[in-house]
Amino acid sequence: MRPRRKALPRDAWAEINVGLLLVPGLTGWAQINGRDELAIAEKVRLDAEYLKRQSTGFDMLILLMTAVKVVKGDGVTH
Template sequence: MLAKRLFDLSLALCATPFLLLPILLVALAVRLTSPGPVLYWSDRVGCDNRLFRMPKFRSMRVDTPAVATHLLSNPGAYLTPVGSFLRRSSMDELPQLWSILKGDMSFVGPRPALFNQDDLIALRTDAGVHELLPGLTGWAQINGRDELPIPDKVKLDIEYLRKRSFGFDLRILWLTVLKVLRRDGVSH
């Protein structure tokens, strides 16, 4: 656990200088193309089902309901002018470096559930997955991302729980980079 935390801190501190310019450019693009704050702070479920506030660059309009994107009848109608690009490129996730530095998240783990995703939270709790620190990416993300039904995500989260190791985390990080570059599995 300590080794994973040290790895997360080291990687986040090393990545931050390289990501500073993209972060500033995305913040400027969000600010110039839509009214409202640059960041969207989402209430998420973390380790041991504790709530924390997770930042993302705002890719949706400020009047968007606080539900999972797949539950919106027409998610594309809520996107900001740069929102689609931010989601396809995963650049909306860059502010989560803050959550990693703060210790609310890890680079690798199950993606943090929204506070109101009761079905996902219950399945993860029953399987013991809730004891893991949520991640910026995870085994479910590289095996389907937005396209997976919740029971399938939880099965992959359980597989991660059983297989977790430093080597497995490195494999997931590498596969995530490939997925992001190919824009695989992003619905909006």
């Protein structure tokens, strides 16, 4: 039997609806800010933040930060 998930806070649902607008990609704001270590609500909050800040410059920052994390091996848990 798998463990029960904690219920999300009521205010998280608005951000979840916004998060559904994101198209999956190579990397993301939530992935470089904790990935598997983040609770679902925090990932959703970061995805909503990405939508608010979305720009070519912000995307370039995310790609740069992704490259740095890959080279350094940050966040690798397995």
